[in-house]
Amino acid sequence: GQNIDQPTEMTATEGAIVQINCTYQTSGFNGLFWYQQHAGEAPTFLSYNVLDGLEEKGRFSSFLSRSKGYSYLLLKELQMKDSASYLCAVRGSPGAGSYQLTFGKGTKLSVIP
Amino acid sequence: KAGVTQTPRYLIKTRGQQVTLSCSPISGHRSVSWYQQTPGQGLQFLFEYFSETQRNKGNFPGRFSGRQFSNSRSEMNVSTLELGDSALYLCASRPGYSGTDTQYFGPGTRLTVL
Numbered sequence: 001g002q003n004i005d006q007p008t009e010m011t012a013t014e015g016a017i018v019q020i021n022c023t024y025q026t027s028g029f030n031g032l033f034w035y036q037q038h039a040g041e042a043p044t045f046l047s048y049n050v051l052d053g054l055e056e057k058g059r060f061s062s063f064l065s066r067s068k069g070y071s072y073l074l075l076k077e078l079q080m081k082d083s084a085s086y087l088c089a090v091r092g093s094p095g096a097g098s099y100q101l102t103f104g105k106g107t108k109l110s111v112i113p
Numbered sequence: 114k115a116g117v118t119q120t121p122r123y124l125i126k127t128r129g130q131q132v133t134l135s136c137s138p139i140s141g142h143r144s145v146s147w148y149q150q151t152p153g154q155g156l157q158f159l160f161e162y163f164s165e166t167q168r169n170k171g172n173f174p175g176r177f178s179g180r181q182f183s184n185s186r187s188e189m190n191v192s193t194l195e196l197g198d199s200a201l202y203l204c205a206s207r208p209g210y211s212g213t214d215t216q217y218f219g220p221g222t223r224l225t226v227l
Contacts (some may be wrong), residue, residue, distance in 0.1 A: 023126065031210035042117075042155075042203060042218040050213065091212060098161070098169035099212055100146070105155035 002026045006088050016078050017094045019057035020086050020107045022071045024054030033101065036060050043087055046073070062087045075109075080110040084109045116138065117206050122196045125225045131192040134222045138185050142177030144168075146186040146216060147179060150201040159202075160185055165209040191224075219227030 003025045012018040024032070031050035035043035047057055049064035049071060060075040075082055085106040092098055118137045126132050137188050147159040158171040162181035179189040186204075190196055201221045207214035 033215070040219045045215050046144065046216060048213075048215060089156075094178075099210065100158050100161060100169045100171070102150075102158065102215060103156040 002090055002092060002102035004088055004090055004102060006086075006104040006107045008105070009108045011112060012078055013074075014078055014080060014111055017074065017076050018078060018109065020073045020088075020109065022073070022088030022104060023068050024090050024104075025086070026069070026072070026090055026102075030091040030093045030099060032062075032064055032071050033089040033091070034037065034060075034071075035095070037085045037087060037088075037106065038067050039084070046086075050086070065083065078111050079113050080085065080113070083109060116120050117204055117217055119202075119204050119219040119222050121222060122220065123223045123225075124149045125227065126194050127227050128194055128196060130194050131190060131223060132194060132203075133188055133190045134202055135225075136187045136204030136206075136219060138187070138199045138204075139217060142206035142208050142217075143185050144180055144187065144210050144214070146207075147187070147189050148203045148205065149173070150203055150221070151199075155205070159189065168210060170197075194226045199224060 006022045034046040037043040047062035054063045059076045087102040087106045091103045121136045144163040146161040159171045160221045165181045176192045181187045203221045204219045205216040
């Protein structure tokens with residue numbers, strides 16, 4: 001099975017940098033996804049990591065260490081519109097059962113002026 | 114390209130009733146997954162369909178079922194509704210059935226059971 005942990009809530013200041021951590025234990029691994037979800041809306045895709053290292057996409061970056069079962073999402077130059085929940089999700093592998101995505105419970109980020 | 118669409122967007126039912134939710138994937142996408150989202154449990158996987166076949170199923174009772182049609186559209190059904198079934202039901206589609214495909218979510222159906 002899969003177990004995914006991320007902090008429940010975080011607060012950061014507009015213009016600052018924030019790092020949201022995600023740790024996981026899995027019986028199969030086919031990549032880690034980050035999604036953003038604004039209140040009352042659908043999750044939207046942010047990033048996908050399957051190999052170790054950092055993936056940068058504009059103000060957002062995501063890092064993966066498979067040996068440590070660890071990922072983080074880095075948000076730079078925070079804007080008020082970044083206030084949302086950030087969901088970490090791990091995809092399993094058929095050898096461990098399926099390709100299904102297992103989600104963490106999400107980190108609610110509040111950006112304050 | 115149009116995104117994933119779900120109907121209806123909001124639904125109110127009473128205990129014991131049944132409900133059917135519909136999902137139309139992004140054009141060309143052949144895999145559809147369903148999730149239940151509640152404040153306490155977060156996003157929980159219900160099932161995934163690819164080429165009209167259920168490929169995976171989450172840990173939900175048999176009251177939750179689904180199907181996929183030849184045009185990749187999918188429906189999920191919940192029978193004998195319980196208060197605890199009140200949730201946001203999200204559908205997500207992806208192009209195929211591989212390890213690297215990205216899932217894209219629809220806006221969800223908000224189900225309230227009274």
